[in-house]
Amino acid sequence: MPTKHWPPGTQCVTKHDHTKPKPRELAFRKGDMVTIIEAVEGKGWYRVRHNETGQEGLLAASALRERGAIRADPKLSLMPWFHGKISGLEAVQELQPPEDGLFLVRESVRHPGDYVLCVSFGKEVIHYRVVHEENTLSIDSQQYFSNLIDMIEHYMNEQGAICTKLVKPKPKSGMKSAEEELAKAGWLLNLKHLTLGDRIGQGEFGDVLQGEYMGQRVAVKNIKCDVTAQAFLAETAAMTKVRHKNLVCLLGVILHNGLYIVMEFMSKGNLVNFLRTRGRALVPTQQLLLFALDVAQGMDYLESKKLVHRDLAARNILISEENVAKVSDFGLARVNPKGADATLLPVKWTAPEALKHNKFSSKSDVWSYGILLWEIFSFGRAPYPKLALKEVTELLEQGYRMDPPEGCPPTIYALMKSCWELEPGKRPSFKKLTEKLQKELKHLRDI
Ligand code: ADP
Ligand code: MG
Numbered sequence: 001m002p003t004k005h006w007p008p009g010t011q012c013v014t015k016h017d018h019t020k021p022k023p024r025e026l027a028f029r030k031g032d033m034v035t036i037i038e039a040v041e042g043k044g045w046y047r048v049r050h051n052e053t054g055q056e057g058l059l060a061a062s063a064l065r066e067r068g069a070i071r072a073d074p075k076l077s078l079m080p081w082f083h084g085k086i087s088g089l090e091a092v093q094e095l096q097p098p099e100d101g102l103f104l105v106r107e108s109v110r111h112p113g114d115y116v117l118c119v120s121f122g123k124e125v126i127h128y129r130v131v132h133e134e135n136t137l138s139i140d141s142q143q144y145f146s147n148l149i150d151m152i153e154h155y156m157n158e159q160g161a162i163c164t165k166l167v168k169p170k171p172k173s174g175m176k177s178a179e180e181e182l183a184k185a186g187w188l189l190n191l192k193h194l195t196l197g198d199r200i201g202q203g204e205f206g207d208v209l210q211g212e213y214m215g216q217r218v219a220v221k222n223i224k225c226d227v228t229a230q231a232f233l234a235e236t237a238a239m240t241k242v243r244h245k246n247l248v249c250l251l252g253v254i255l256h257n258g259l260y261i262v263m264e265f266m267s268k269g270n271l272v273n274f275l276r277t278r279g280r281a282l283v284p285t286q287q288l289l290l291f292a293l294d295v296a297q298g299m300d301y302l303e304s305k306k307l308v309h310r311d312l313a314a315r316n317i318l319i320s321e322e323n324v325a326k327v328s329d330f331g332l333a334r335v336n337p338k339g340a341d342a343t344l345l346p347v348k349w350t351a352p353e354a355l356k357h358n359k360f361s362s363k364s365d366v367w368s369y370g371i372l373l374w375e376i377f378s379f380g381r382a383p384y385p386k387l388a389l390k391e392v393t394e395l396l397e398q399g400y401r402m403d404p405p406e407g408c409p410p411t412i413y414a415l416m417k418s419c420w421e422l423e424p425g426k427r428p429s430f431k432k433l434t435e436k437l438q439k440e441l442k443h444l445r446d447i
Contacts, residue, residue: 006046010036011252012064013186026050026057033067033186034059035214051214052190067186072237073176078149078230078255080177081105081169091118092125094170101167105130105148115148117155121163128162147226147258178233179255187240189213189252189262196220200269205232206258210265213251217265222257229259236261238307238330246298248318248328266318266326274319275380285409286444287323288376292412293437294325299369300430302330303362310360312368313349314375347389348382352396353424363424369433370419377412378405397422411440 006012014032021027026048028034033051040047044061070076083094085107095102098120108114108129115130117139128139130151136144137151140161145151155166171177182188193214201208206223223229239250254260268274271291275283295317302309309330316329345355351367353359371383384392384402401420404413415436421427428436 006036006039006061006064006066008036008038009249011051011067011186012036012048013067014059015063015065018059018063021057024058026055026059028059028063034064049214051193054214067240069241070182070185070187070237072234074234075174075176076178076181076233076237077172077175078178078233078259079105079152079226080171080175081152082148083172085109088116088118088127091116091127094118095120095125098123098125099168101164102170103152103166103168104170104172105152117151117162119163119166126163146224147229149226149229149255149258153256182253182255185240187250187252189254189260191254191256191260194218194220194254194260194262211262213262216251217267218251219263219265221261221263222259223261224258226258232259232261242301242305242307242330244298244301245324246294246326247301247330248326263328264320266328267321268319268323271314271317271319271325272375272380275314275376279379280407283379286441289412289437289441289444290323291317291319291325292373292376293434293441295327295369295372296430296433296437298325298327299362299365300434302327303365303430308360308362309365309368310354311346311349312365312372313346314372314380317372348384348392351424352393352422355393359424361424362430363427366419366427366430366433367424369430370416373412373416373419374402374405377408381405396420409440411436 012034014028014030014034016030018028028050034048035051037047037049037056040058045058046061046064047056048059049056081104083091083104083106087109091104091106094104095118100121102120104118106116106118108116111129113132115132115137117128117130119126119128130137130139136146137148138144143154143160145154152166154160155162159165169177179188195212197210199207200210200219203221205228206221209220209222211218211220223232236250236253243249248266249264251262251264253262299309299312307330309327311329312327316327317325318328319325347355349368349371351364354364374383375381387395401417415433418428
Protein backbone atom coordinates (compact mmCIF):
# COMPACT_ATOMS: atom_id res chain seq x y z
CA MET A 1 0.00 0.00 0.00
CA PRO A 2 1.57 3.28 -1.07
CA THR A 3 1.60 5.80 1.73
CA LYS A 4 -0.16 8.97 0.73
CA HIS A 5 -0.74 11.96 2.93
CA TRP A 6 -3.49 14.09 1.59
CA PRO A 7 -4.59 16.83 3.96
CA PRO A 8 -8.26 17.83 4.20
CA GLY A 9 -9.34 19.85 1.20
CA THR A 10 -7.06 18.05 -1.28
CA GLN A 11 -8.71 17.63 -4.67
CA CYS A 12 -8.44 14.13 -6.10
CA VAL A 13 -9.56 12.34 -9.25
CA THR A 14 -10.89 8.76 -9.19
CA LYS A 15 -8.99 6.19 -11.22
CA HIS A 16 -11.82 3.78 -12.07
CA ASP A 17 -15.54 3.06 -11.71
CA HIS A 18 -17.02 1.90 -8.44
CA THR A 19 -20.74 1.52 -8.95
CA LYS A 20 -21.66 -1.04 -6.29
CA PRO A 21 -20.44 0.48 -3.04
CA LYS A 22 -20.67 -1.32 0.28
CA PRO A 23 -22.43 0.53 3.10
CA ARG A 24 -20.57 3.78 4.01
CA GLU A 25 -18.57 3.61 0.77
CA LEU A 26 -18.96 6.17 -1.98
CA ALA A 27 -20.11 5.31 -5.51
CA PHE A 28 -18.18 6.98 -8.31
CA ARG A 29 -17.18 6.87 -11.96
CA LYS A 30 -13.70 7.08 -13.40
CA GLY A 31 -12.58 10.69 -13.60
CA ASP A 32 -14.94 12.04 -10.92
CA MET A 33 -13.56 14.77 -8.66
CA VAL A 34 -13.69 14.37 -4.89
CA THR A 35 -12.52 16.43 -1.93
CA ILE A 36 -10.62 14.79 0.93
CA ILE A 37 -12.36 15.28 4.26
CA GLU A 38 -10.00 13.20 6.41
CA ALA A 39 -7.82 10.13 6.43
CA VAL A 40 -9.22 7.04 8.13
CA GLU A 41 -6.70 5.98 10.78
CA GLY A 42 -4.12 3.50 9.43
CA LYS A 43 -6.36 1.98 6.76
CA GLY A 44 -5.30 3.60 3.50
CA TRP A 45 -8.84 4.92 3.24
CA TYR A 46 -10.21 8.42 3.13
CA ARG A 47 -13.48 10.03 3.96
CA VAL A 48 -14.30 12.15 0.92
CA ARG A 49 -17.00 14.33 -0.54
CA HIS A 50 -18.07 13.90 -4.14
CA ASN A 51 -17.73 17.26 -5.91
CA GLU A 52 -20.79 16.85 -8.12
CA THR A 53 -23.31 15.15 -5.86
CA GLY A 54 -22.02 16.43 -2.53
CA GLN A 55 -22.33 12.91 -1.10
CA GLU A 56 -19.87 11.79 1.52
CA GLY A 57 -18.40 8.34 1.99
CA LEU A 58 -15.32 6.16 2.24
CA LEU A 59 -12.91 5.61 -0.60
CA ALA A 60 -9.69 3.58 -0.90
CA ALA A 61 -6.54 5.66 -1.42
CA SER A 62 -5.53 3.28 -4.20
CA ALA A 63 -8.55 4.39 -6.24
CA LEU A 64 -7.43 8.02 -6.10
CA ARG A 65 -4.83 10.20 -7.65
CA GLU A 66 -4.13 13.79 -6.83
CA ARG A 67 -5.00 16.16 -9.63
CA GLY A 68 -2.09 16.96 -11.88
CA ALA A 69 -0.38 20.25 -12.63
CA ILE A 70 -1.16 22.12 -15.81
CA ARG A 71 1.86 22.72 -18.00
CA ALA A 72 2.27 26.30 -19.13
CA ASP A 73 1.91 25.55 -22.81
CA PRO A 74 1.58 28.32 -25.39
CA LYS A 75 -0.67 26.01 -27.40
CA LEU A 76 -3.20 25.91 -24.59
CA SER A 77 -5.95 28.28 -25.64
CA LEU A 78 -9.15 29.57 -24.13
CA MET A 79 -10.19 30.22 -27.71
CA PRO A 80 -8.96 27.22 -29.73
CA TRP A 81 -11.67 28.02 -32.30
CA PHE A 82 -10.07 31.41 -33.03
CA HIS A 83 -8.15 31.20 -36.31
CA GLY A 84 -6.96 34.79 -36.62
CA LYS A 85 -6.65 36.38 -40.04
CA ILE A 86 -7.75 33.74 -42.55
CA SER A 87 -9.94 34.35 -45.58
CA GLY A 88 -13.55 33.24 -45.97
CA LEU A 89 -12.43 30.61 -48.44
CA GLU A 90 -9.85 29.19 -46.05
CA ALA A 91 -12.51 29.11 -43.34
CA VAL A 92 -14.77 27.02 -45.60
CA GLN A 93 -11.92 24.58 -46.19
CA GLU A 94 -11.26 24.34 -42.46
CA LEU A 95 -14.90 23.40 -41.87
CA GLN A 96 -14.84 20.32 -44.13
CA PRO A 97 -16.41 17.78 -44.09
CA PRO A 98 -19.70 19.55 -43.32
CA GLU A 99 -21.19 18.94 -39.90
CA ASP A 100 -24.08 20.95 -38.47
CA GLY A 101 -22.83 23.32 -35.78
CA LEU A 102 -19.10 22.95 -36.50
CA PHE A 103 -17.70 26.48 -36.18
CA LEU A 104 -14.72 28.80 -36.01
CA VAL A 105 -14.06 32.50 -35.61
CA ARG A 106 -11.76 34.53 -37.86
CA GLU A 107 -10.74 38.15 -38.11
CA SER A 108 -12.56 40.03 -40.80
CA VAL A 109 -10.33 40.94 -43.73
CA ARG A 110 -12.74 43.49 -45.16
CA HIS A 111 -13.67 45.18 -41.87
CA PRO A 112 -10.55 45.40 -39.72
CA GLY A 113 -11.40 45.12 -36.04
CA ASP A 114 -14.50 43.03 -36.70
CA TYR A 115 -14.71 39.25 -36.54
CA VAL A 116 -16.56 36.63 -38.53
CA LEU A 117 -18.29 33.61 -37.01
CA CYS A 118 -18.29 30.78 -39.58
CA VAL A 119 -20.77 27.96 -39.03
CA SER A 120 -21.23 24.75 -40.98
CA PHE A 121 -24.92 24.05 -41.67
CA GLY A 122 -26.43 21.70 -44.22
CA LYS A 123 -23.93 21.60 -47.03
CA GLU A 124 -22.90 25.22 -46.57
CA VAL A 125 -20.80 27.41 -44.39
CA ILE A 126 -22.53 30.55 -43.19
CA HIS A 127 -20.47 33.63 -42.29
CA TYR A 128 -21.79 36.00 -39.63
CA ARG A 129 -20.13 39.36 -39.25
CA VAL A 130 -19.42 40.19 -35.62
CA VAL A 131 -19.42 43.96 -35.29
CA HIS A 132 -16.93 45.33 -32.78
CA GLU A 133 -18.14 48.67 -31.46
CA GLU A 134 -17.33 50.53 -28.27
CA ASN A 135 -15.78 47.45 -26.67
CA THR A 136 -18.79 45.26 -27.35
CA LEU A 137 -19.40 42.54 -29.89
CA SER A 138 -22.67 41.75 -31.63
CA ILE A 139 -23.97 39.73 -34.56
CA ASP A 140 -27.57 40.94 -34.59
CA SER A 141 -27.42 44.32 -32.81
CA GLN A 142 -29.63 42.83 -30.10
CA GLN A 143 -27.38 40.56 -28.08
CA TYR A 144 -24.15 42.23 -27.00
CA PHE A 145 -21.04 40.56 -25.56
CA SER A 146 -17.92 41.91 -23.95
CA ASN A 147 -15.65 39.30 -25.51
CA LEU A 148 -15.55 36.38 -27.93
CA ILE A 149 -15.47 33.76 -25.18
CA ASP A 150 -18.82 34.94 -23.83
CA MET A 151 -20.29 35.16 -27.30
CA ILE A 152 -19.35 31.58 -28.16
CA GLU A 153 -20.55 30.35 -24.76
CA HIS A 154 -23.89 32.05 -25.44
CA TYR A 155 -24.43 30.59 -28.91
CA MET A 156 -23.45 27.12 -27.71
CA ASN A 157 -26.41 27.31 -25.35
CA GLU A 158 -28.88 29.25 -27.48
CA GLN A 159 -29.46 29.40 -31.20
CA GLY A 160 -30.62 33.02 -31.14
CA ALA A 161 -30.37 34.74 -34.48
CA ILE A 162 -28.06 32.21 -36.13
CA CYS A 163 -28.80 29.09 -38.18
CA THR A 164 -28.05 26.51 -35.50
CA LYS A 165 -26.72 26.23 -31.99
CA LEU A 166 -22.94 26.04 -32.10
CA VAL A 167 -21.99 22.43 -31.43
CA LYS A 168 -18.35 21.73 -32.07
CA PRO A 169 -15.40 24.09 -32.23
CA LYS A 170 -12.91 23.55 -35.02
CA PRO A 171 -9.57 24.14 -33.30
CA LYS A 172 -6.87 26.05 -35.10
CA SER A 173 -4.21 23.57 -36.09
CA GLY A 174 -1.75 22.94 -33.25
CA MET A 175 -4.01 24.55 -30.63
CA LYS A 176 -5.30 22.68 -27.62
CA SER A 177 -8.51 23.52 -25.84
CA ALA A 178 -7.70 24.90 -22.40
CA GLU A 179 -11.13 23.85 -21.24
CA GLU A 180 -10.50 20.20 -22.11
CA GLU A 181 -7.00 20.16 -20.61
CA LEU A 182 -8.16 21.81 -17.40
CA ALA A 183 -11.05 19.38 -17.12
CA LYS A 184 -8.80 16.37 -17.71
CA ALA A 185 -6.34 17.46 -15.04
CA GLY A 186 -9.15 18.26 -12.59
CA TRP A 187 -8.90 22.06 -12.37
CA LEU A 188 -12.14 22.99 -14.08
CA LEU A 189 -14.86 23.81 -11.58
CA ASN A 190 -18.57 23.78 -12.20
CA LEU A 191 -20.35 27.13 -12.49
CA LYS A 192 -23.53 25.71 -11.02
CA HIS A 193 -21.86 25.12 -7.65
CA LEU A 194 -20.64 28.71 -7.39
CA THR A 195 -22.57 31.45 -5.62
CA LEU A 196 -21.15 34.94 -5.91
CA GLY A 197 -21.40 37.59 -3.21
CA ASP A 198 -20.06 41.06 -2.51
CA ARG A 199 -17.04 42.63 -4.10
CA ILE A 200 -14.09 42.47 -1.68
CA GLY A 201 -11.34 43.94 -3.77
CA GLN A 202 -10.37 45.47 -7.00
CA GLY A 203 -7.43 44.02 -8.85
CA GLU A 204 -5.53 45.50 -11.71
CA PHE A 205 -7.21 43.12 -14.13
CA GLY A 206 -10.63 42.61 -12.63
CA ASP A 207 -12.81 42.53 -9.56
CA VAL A 208 -12.37 40.14 -6.67
CA LEU A 209 -15.65 38.82 -5.29
CA GLN A 210 -16.54 36.83 -2.24
CA GLY A 211 -18.38 33.59 -2.90
CA GLU A 212 -19.19 30.05 -1.93
CA TYR A 213 -18.22 26.88 -3.75
CA MET A 214 -19.79 23.66 -2.49
CA GLY A 215 -20.07 24.98 1.03
CA GLN A 216 -16.58 26.50 1.14
CA ARG A 217 -16.04 30.24 1.33
CA VAL A 218 -13.97 31.36 -1.65
CA ALA A 219 -12.61 34.46 -3.33
CA VAL A 220 -13.15 34.75 -7.06
CA LYS A 221 -11.08 36.88 -9.40
CA ASN A 222 -12.96 37.65 -12.58
CA ILE A 223 -10.95 38.55 -15.68
CA LYS A 224 -13.33 39.76 -18.34
CA CYS A 225 -11.00 40.64 -21.19
CA ASP A 226 -10.32 37.59 -23.36
CA VAL A 227 -6.74 38.56 -24.18
CA THR A 228 -5.86 39.11 -20.51
CA ALA A 229 -7.68 35.91 -19.56
CA GLN A 230 -5.51 34.02 -22.02
CA ALA A 231 -2.38 35.55 -20.47
CA PHE A 232 -3.61 34.65 -16.99
CA LEU A 233 -4.20 31.10 -18.07
CA ALA A 234 -0.54 30.58 -18.82
CA GLU A 235 0.35 31.96 -15.42
CA THR A 236 -2.41 30.17 -13.53
CA ALA A 237 -0.53 27.04 -14.54
CA ALA A 238 2.11 28.03 -11.96
CA MET A 239 -0.55 27.92 -9.26
CA THR A 240 -1.44 24.33 -10.17
CA LYS A 241 2.11 23.20 -9.40
CA VAL A 242 2.33 24.31 -5.81
CA ARG A 243 0.77 23.63 -2.45
CA HIS A 244 2.03 25.17 0.75
CA LYS A 245 0.46 26.55 3.90
CA ASN A 246 1.87 30.00 3.12
CA LEU A 247 0.71 30.25 -0.47
CA VAL A 248 -2.87 31.20 -1.31
CA CYS A 249 -4.47 28.04 -2.64
CA LEU A 250 -6.05 27.84 -6.06
CA LEU A 251 -9.24 25.77 -6.02
CA GLY A 252 -9.71 25.87 -9.76
CA VAL A 253 -11.03 27.94 -12.62
CA ILE A 254 -14.31 28.40 -14.44
CA LEU A 255 -14.51 29.53 -18.04
CA HIS A 256 -17.40 31.93 -17.85
CA ASN A 257 -17.62 35.66 -18.17
CA GLY A 258 -14.06 35.52 -19.41
CA LEU A 259 -12.25 33.64 -16.65
CA TYR A 260 -13.05 33.03 -13.00
CA ILE A 261 -10.08 32.17 -10.80
CA VAL A 262 -11.41 30.54 -7.63
CA MET A 263 -9.15 30.77 -4.57
CA GLU A 264 -9.35 30.07 -0.88
CA PHE A 265 -10.93 32.98 0.99
CA MET A 266 -8.60 35.08 3.12
CA SER A 267 -10.96 36.81 5.51
CA LYS A 268 -8.58 39.41 6.92
CA GLY A 269 -7.63 40.90 3.57
CA ASN A 270 -4.23 42.12 2.48
CA LEU A 271 -1.36 42.76 4.87
CA VAL A 272 -1.07 46.50 4.19
CA ASN A 273 -4.67 47.15 5.19
CA PHE A 274 -4.39 44.70 8.09
CA LEU A 275 -1.47 46.63 9.59
CA ARG A 276 -2.72 50.13 8.78
CA THR A 277 -6.15 49.61 10.30
CA ARG A 278 -4.85 48.00 13.50
CA GLY A 279 -1.51 49.67 14.02
CA ARG A 280 1.08 49.49 16.75
CA ALA A 281 -1.45 49.37 19.56
CA LEU A 282 -3.10 46.17 18.37
CA VAL A 283 -0.36 44.18 16.63
CA PRO A 284 2.51 43.00 18.88
CA THR A 285 6.06 42.50 17.57
CA GLN A 286 5.67 38.75 17.84
CA GLN A 287 2.79 38.88 15.36
CA LEU A 288 4.90 40.97 12.96
CA LEU A 289 7.66 38.37 13.18
CA LEU A 290 5.18 35.56 12.58
CA PHE A 291 3.93 37.27 9.41
CA ALA A 292 7.52 37.79 8.24
CA LEU A 293 8.27 34.12 8.93
CA ASP A 294 5.14 32.93 7.09
CA VAL A 295 6.13 34.87 3.99
CA ALA A 296 9.75 33.67 4.13
CA GLN A 297 8.54 30.06 4.33
CA GLY A 298 6.14 30.47 1.42
CA MET A 299 8.91 32.08 -0.62
CA ASP A 300 11.42 29.38 0.33
CA TYR A 301 8.99 26.84 -1.08
CA LEU A 302 8.49 28.89 -4.28
CA GLU A 303 12.26 29.16 -4.64
CA SER A 304 12.55 25.38 -4.29
CA LYS A 305 10.08 25.04 -7.18
CA LYS A 306 12.15 27.47 -9.23
CA LEU A 307 9.33 29.97 -9.39
CA VAL A 308 10.08 33.68 -9.28
CA HIS A 309 7.37 35.94 -7.91
CA ARG A 310 8.40 39.36 -9.29
CA ASP A 311 5.79 41.30 -7.35
CA LEU A 312 6.43 40.43 -3.72
CA ALA A 313 5.00 43.26 -1.61
CA ALA A 314 2.75 43.56 1.44
CA ARG A 315 -0.25 44.32 -0.82
CA ASN A 316 0.14 40.81 -2.26
CA ILE A 317 0.21 39.07 1.12
CA LEU A 318 -3.20 37.97 2.38
CA ILE A 319 -4.21 37.13 5.95
CA SER A 320 -6.45 34.21 6.91
CA GLU A 321 -9.03 34.08 9.69
CA GLU A 322 -6.34 32.42 11.88
CA ASN A 323 -3.80 35.20 11.15
CA VAL A 324 -1.72 33.08 8.80
CA ALA A 325 0.01 35.16 6.13
CA LYS A 326 0.02 33.72 2.62
CA VAL A 327 1.67 34.87 -0.57
CA SER A 328 -0.70 35.56 -3.45
CA ASP A 329 -0.38 36.63 -7.06
CA PHE A 330 2.65 34.41 -7.61
CA GLY A 331 3.02 33.40 -11.20
CA LEU A 332 0.44 36.01 -12.02
CA ALA A 333 2.91 38.80 -11.61
CA ARG A 334 4.24 38.40 -15.10
CA VAL A 335 0.87 39.04 -16.69
CA ASN A 336 1.22 42.43 -18.20
CA PRO A 337 -1.30 43.40 -20.84
CA LYS A 338 0.76 46.34 -22.00
CA GLY A 339 3.79 44.23 -22.80
CA ALA A 340 7.07 44.15 -20.97
CA ASP A 341 6.98 47.83 -20.09
CA ALA A 342 9.62 48.69 -17.51
CA THR A 343 7.67 51.81 -16.47
CA LEU A 344 4.97 49.56 -15.01
CA LEU A 345 7.26 47.76 -12.58
CA PRO A 346 6.73 48.35 -8.88
CA VAL A 347 9.96 50.39 -8.72
CA LYS A 348 10.19 50.77 -4.96
CA TRP A 349 10.05 46.98 -4.50
CA THR A 350 12.14 45.87 -7.46
CA ALA A 351 15.85 44.99 -7.22
CA PRO A 352 18.22 47.25 -9.17
CA GLU A 353 19.42 44.48 -11.51
CA ALA A 354 15.81 43.58 -12.31
CA LEU A 355 14.90 47.19 -13.02
CA LYS A 356 17.92 47.83 -15.17
CA HIS A 357 18.60 44.56 -16.92
CA ASN A 358 15.36 42.65 -16.45
CA LYS A 359 17.26 40.09 -14.34
CA PHE A 360 14.53 38.60 -12.18
CA SER A 361 15.49 35.74 -9.89
CA SER A 362 14.81 34.42 -6.40
CA LYS A 363 17.49 36.88 -5.31
CA SER A 364 15.54 39.80 -6.75
CA ASP A 365 12.55 38.42 -4.81
CA VAL A 366 14.78 38.59 -1.70
CA TRP A 367 15.36 42.31 -2.33
CA SER A 368 11.57 42.80 -2.48
CA TYR A 369 11.26 40.75 0.70
CA GLY A 370 13.51 43.28 2.43
CA ILE A 371 11.11 46.06 1.41
CA LEU A 372 8.23 43.92 2.62
CA LEU A 373 9.93 43.52 6.01
CA TRP A 374 10.21 47.30 6.17
CA GLU A 375 6.50 47.60 5.35
CA ILE A 376 5.63 45.12 8.10
CA PHE A 377 7.67 46.85 10.79
CA SER A 378 6.37 50.27 9.81
CA PHE A 379 2.78 48.99 10.06
CA GLY A 380 1.99 49.37 6.41
CA ARG A 381 3.71 52.60 5.44
CA ALA A 382 4.63 53.15 1.81
CA PRO A 383 8.39 52.60 1.37
CA TYR A 384 10.82 55.48 0.67
CA PRO A 385 8.36 58.06 1.97
CA LYS A 386 8.72 61.42 0.26
CA LEU A 387 11.06 60.09 -2.45
CA ALA A 388 10.04 60.14 -6.12
CA LEU A 389 10.58 56.96 -8.13
CA LYS A 390 13.43 58.45 -10.15
CA GLU A 391 15.29 59.56 -7.03
CA VAL A 392 15.07 56.09 -5.49
CA THR A 393 16.94 54.37 -8.30
CA GLU A 394 19.72 56.95 -8.27
CA LEU A 395 20.12 57.05 -4.51
CA LEU A 396 20.26 53.25 -4.23
CA GLU A 397 23.21 53.12 -6.58
CA GLN A 398 25.00 55.67 -4.44
CA GLY A 399 24.53 53.37 -1.47
CA TYR A 400 21.51 54.99 0.16
CA ARG A 401 19.17 52.64 2.05
CA MET A 402 15.97 53.29 4.02
CA ASP A 403 16.26 54.00 7.76
CA PRO A 404 14.81 51.44 10.13
CA PRO A 405 11.12 51.93 10.90
CA GLU A 406 10.41 53.34 14.35
CA GLY A 407 10.79 50.69 17.05
CA CYS A 408 12.20 48.09 14.65
CA PRO A 409 14.50 45.55 16.39
CA PRO A 410 18.13 46.06 15.22
CA THR A 411 18.45 42.40 14.20
CA ILE A 412 15.48 42.80 11.85
CA TYR A 413 16.91 45.97 10.37
CA ALA A 414 20.16 44.08 9.76
CA LEU A 415 18.13 41.44 7.90
CA MET A 416 16.52 44.11 5.70
CA LYS A 417 19.90 45.58 4.86
CA SER A 418 21.26 42.16 3.92
CA CYS A 419 18.37 41.79 1.45
CA TRP A 420 19.39 45.12 -0.08
CA GLU A 421 22.91 44.13 -1.08
CA LEU A 422 23.57 45.47 -4.57
CA GLU A 423 25.23 42.19 -5.50
CA PRO A 424 22.45 39.54 -5.73
CA GLY A 425 24.80 36.74 -4.66
CA LYS A 426 25.44 38.47 -1.33
CA ARG A 427 21.77 38.47 -0.34
CA PRO A 428 20.55 35.66 1.94
CA SER A 429 18.37 32.84 0.64
CA PHE A 430 14.81 32.49 1.86
CA LYS A 431 15.94 29.44 3.82
CA LYS A 432 18.49 31.54 5.68
CA LEU A 433 15.91 34.26 6.29
CA THR A 434 13.53 31.65 7.68
CA GLU A 435 16.19 30.39 10.12
CA LYS A 436 17.06 33.88 11.31
CA LEU A 437 13.42 34.77 11.93
CA GLN A 438 12.83 31.53 13.84
CA LYS A 439 15.80 32.37 16.04
CA GLU A 440 14.44 35.86 16.57
CA LEU A 441 11.03 34.52 17.59
CA LYS A 442 12.58 32.05 20.00
CA HIS A 443 14.63 34.86 21.50
CA LEU A 444 11.49 36.96 21.95
CA ARG A 445 9.69 34.09 23.69
CA ASP A 446 12.63 33.45 26.01
CA ILE A 447 12.73 36.98 27.41
P1 ADP B 1 -4.30 42.35 -8.50
O1 ADP B 1 -2.99 41.80 -8.06
O2 ADP B 1 -4.83 41.77 -9.75
O3 ADP B 1 -4.30 43.83 -8.50
P2 ADP B 1 -5.16 41.16 -6.07
O4 ADP B 1 -5.07 39.71 -6.30
O5 ADP B 1 -4.01 41.75 -5.32
O6 ADP B 1 -5.37 41.94 -7.41
O7 ADP B 1 -6.53 41.44 -5.30
C1 ADP B 1 -6.98 42.73 -4.98
C2 ADP B 1 -7.54 42.74 -3.58
O8 ADP B 1 -8.61 41.80 -3.45
C3 ADP B 1 -6.54 42.31 -2.51
O9 ADP B 1 -5.76 43.37 -2.06
C4 ADP B 1 -7.42 41.75 -1.40
O10 ADP B 1 -7.88 42.79 -0.58
C5 ADP B 1 -8.57 41.15 -2.19
N1 ADP B 1 -8.33 39.70 -2.39
C6 ADP B 1 -7.66 39.12 -3.41
N2 ADP B 1 -7.62 37.78 -3.27
C7 ADP B 1 -8.26 37.49 -2.13
C8 ADP B 1 -8.54 36.27 -1.40
N3 ADP B 1 -8.13 35.07 -1.85
N4 ADP B 1 -9.22 36.36 -0.25
C9 ADP B 1 -9.63 37.58 0.22
N5 ADP B 1 -9.39 38.74 -0.39
C10 ADP B 1 -8.72 38.73 -1.56
MG1 MG C 1 -2.04 41.99 -6.28
